[in-house]
Amino acid sequence: MAFKITDECINCGACAAECPVNAITEGADKYEIDADTCIDCGNCAAVCPVGAPVED
Numbered sequence: 001m002a003f004k005i006t007d008e009c010i011n012c013g014a015c016a017a018e019c020p021v022n023a024i025t026e027g028a029d030k031y032e033i034d035a036d037t038c039i040d041c042g043n044c045a046a047v048c049p050v051g052a053p054v055e056d
Contacts, residue, residue, distance in 0.1 A: 002038035002056050003045060005031050009052040015044035 002023075005015070009030035016024040016031055023037035024044060033044070035056065044053040 001040055002035035003033050003040065003042070003053045004035070004056040005033055005044075005052045006054055007052075008050045010050055012049065014047045014049065015053055018043040018047045 005024075007030065011026070011030060013026070013031070016026070020041060020043065021037050021039055023034045023039075024031050025034070030052070033053070040055070045051070
């Protein structure tokens with residue numbers, strides 16, 4: 001199971017910096033997680049100031 005980023009994302013980039021497999025990229029409106037690359041570590045959710053990354 002991978003994480004996904006909800007519309008709560010404020011585009012701060014904190015999550016991308018913490019991803020050990022570089023599964024997070026900046027999208028048009030919010031950051032996005034590549035589900036095939038995500039290893040479900042939860043680092044993104046731990047550092048997000050608005051709780052945007054959630055388990056999918």
